[in-house]
Amino acid sequence: MFWKTYGPVVGWMFVVGVVAAGLFLFAVFAWLIPPDRGEESALVLMPVYGGFFGALTAAAASALYVVSLMLWTRGARRSIASRVWLGALSSGVGALAFWVILGFILSGASGLPVWSSIGAGSALLATLTAGVFTARASRRADVEERRSTGS
Numbered sequence: 209m210f211w212k213t214y215g216p217v218v219g220w221m222f223v224v225g226v227v228a229a230g231l232f233l234f235a236v237f238a239w240l241i242p243p244d245r246g247e248e249s250a251l252v253l254m255p256v257y258g259g260f261f262g263a264l265t266a267a268a269a270s271a272l273y274v275v276s277l278m279l280w281t282r283g284a285r286r287s288i289a290s291r292v293w294l295g296a297l298s299s300g301v302g303a304l305a306f307w308v309i310l311g312f313i314l315s316g317a318s319g320l321p322v323w324s325s326i327g328a329g330s331a332l333l334a335t336l337t338a339g340v341f342t343a344r345a346s347r348r349a350d351v352e353e354r355r356s357t358g359s
Contacts, residue, residue, distance in 0.1 A: 213349040214277055214295075217341040221273070221299065222266040224337045225330075229262025230255040265303050269334040272302030277342075288346040296339035304331040 233254040237243060243250045276298035280286060304327040311323020 209349075210278060210281065213345050214274070214342070217295070217338060217345050218270045218274065220341045221270050221334060221337050222263060224333065225262035225266030225269070226259040227262070228333055229258035229265070231258070233258030265306050265330050265334070268306035269299040269302040269330075269338070272305075273299040273338055288343065288350060291346045292339055292343045295342035296335045299338035300331040300335035303334040304328060306330070 234251070237250050237254040273295055277291065277295050280294050281291065304324075307323050307327030307330055308320065311319050311327070315323070
């Protein structure tokens with residue numbers, strides 16, 4: 209039941225992460241930092257890199273999201289609002305943690321402000337995506353549960 213309800217949320221986090229990161233790097237390298245002559249392949253490669261890192265960020269966000277919601281929904285019946293808050297915040301923390309850890313590994317403590325900024329943007333996107341889609345999934349699950357129990 210868990211995967212039927214919240215599996216699509218994880219899927220949407222991957223779709224939004226891949227597309228948003230790919231479009232972001234395309235915009236950066238197409239308009240803000242246009243490639244020099246002979247570097248035109250950057251317009252093709254950078255969105256691919258962006259999509260790859262968007263997928264990695266979505267994986268980290270989704271892992272914490274799934275673990276948190278599985279533990280939270282195991283016990284007594286939880287409210288829709290509590291599931292939305294927990295899902296949104298846990299996915300945001302997962303995305304932020306991914307970028308902070310990656311940044312610390314790659315550049316040490318001196319690079320953390322830059323990597324944390326990237327992580328904050330990713331966390332905001334993950335939080336919004338998970339919040340919206342968790343609310344939708346939780347409402348549908350509650351409606352189906354009421355239908356099946358007849359109340």
